Amino acid sequence: MSERTVAPAPPGNEPPIHIRALAYPDLPQVIAVERRVFPTPWSLAMFVLELSKQSGVCLAAFSGERLVGYEICSRYDTVWHIMNIAVDLDYQRRGLATALLAELYRRVEDPQARFTLEVRRSNAVAIHLYEREGFRAAGTRRRYYQDNGEDALVMWRTPGTLVGTLEDVPNARPPQ
Ligand SMILES: CC(C)(COP(=O)(O)OP(=O)(O)OC[C@H]1O[C@@H](n2cnc3c(N)ncnc32)[C@H](O)[C@@H]1OP(=O)(O)O)[C@@H](O)C(=O)NCCC(=O)NCCS
Numbered sequence: 706m707s708e709r710t711v712a713p714a715p716p717g718n719e720p721p722i723h724i725r726a727l728a729y730p731d732l733p734q735v736i737a738v739e740r741r742v743f744p745t746p747w748s749l750a751m752f753v754l755e756l757s758k759q760s761g762v763c764l765a766a767f768s769g770e771r772l773v774g775y776e777i778c779s780r781y782d783t784v785w786h787i788m789n790i791a792v793d794l795d796y797q798r799r800g801l802a803t804a805l806l807a808e809l810y811r812r813v814e815d816p817q818a819r820f821t822l823e824v825r826r827s828n829a830v831a832i833h834l835y836e837r838e839g840f841r842a843a844g845t846r847r848r849y850y851q852d853n854g855e856d857a858l859v860m861w862r863t864p865g866t867l868v869g870t871l872e873d874v875p876n877a878r879p880p881q
Contacts, residue, residue, distance in 0.1 A: 712766060712804035720769040722801065724808045727763040727775055729756060734772035738793045745852045747789060755779060755788060762812050766792070766801050776805040778820075780808070785813060787822040792830075806838055817864055819873065823857035825850060832858065841866040843877040 712722035727735070732752050755777045756763055756834075766774035774792035787829075792801045810818070810844050823846060824831050831841040832842075840860040849857035861874045871877040 712801045713722070715799065718879065722766055722768055722773070722804070724764055724804060727756065727765040727777075729753070731765050731772055731775075732756075735775050738775070738791055739789075741794055742791045746851070751752055754776065762809050764805055764812075766805055768796070772820045774801045774805055776809055776810055778801075782820065785818055785820045787808075787820060798830075801833055803838070817865075820862040822860055823849060824858075824860060826856050826858055832860075835860050835862075838862060839867045841871060841874075842880055843871050843874045845880045 709850055710722065714721060732749060736746070736749055737753075751860045755761060758779055760780040762775045762776075762778045765772050772793075773796040775790070776787070777789040778787050779788075790802055790805060791826075793797075809820075812851075822835070822839070823839070824835065826845075840862040842858045843861045845860035846857040846859060848854045858880065861871070861877075865871060865873040871879065
């Protein structure tokens with residue numbers, strides 16, 4: 706699929722942001738961002754595994770030649786699992802994650818699609834982003850994160866959550 710400029714225009718003389726499919730040669734840059742933004746970064750092998758899945762949608766956002774964000778989504782049966790999304794520190798809060806998600810929905814090309822993800826309960830920024838995108842918390846995975854034993858919130862974005870119900874979310878148990 707072709708490259709498209711889909712993010713808001715950056716300030717000053719910075720090159721426009723463009724988003725395209727993530728490719729194996731991008732992975733060294735992905736790893737560098739991953740290590741800057743996550744306390745427990747994915748390994749190279751984890752990215753290689755996700756990229757090897759034919760049915761996934763893996764995207765990268767670039768400012769010129771520099772990779773500044775990425776998104777990894779895998780399809781399991783009828784459900785799309787957002788496995789990873791990150792934006793480099795100096796490019797955060799400029800709409801890049803929003804643009805990566807918009808490009809994901811566009812490529813999935815299915816208004817009935819259901820998306821799910823896990824997020825640390827303490828990650829208020831990401832939870833805020835997902836809620837703004839129409840995701841809703843529908844469960845908890847106790848002590849999901851091995852580094853600190855933190856719980857994960859399980860969030861879904863479905864035709865139902867977009868109109869305010871969890872009816873089409875499997876086993877929905879909204880956290881108290
Ligand atoms: C979460 C993350 C991907 C958001 O990327 P981003 O490009 O900065 O997000 P956007 O600019 O598209 O922001 C979209 C919304 O996210 C929320 N958000 C982003 N940064 C925020 C901040 N510092 N404080 C509060 N909310 C914030 C807001 O709702 C924002 O909308 P708004 O600017 O209209 O208020 C980025 O902060 C990141 O890479 N964090 C580290 C990795 C991570 O936690 N990934 C998610 C794992 S589940």
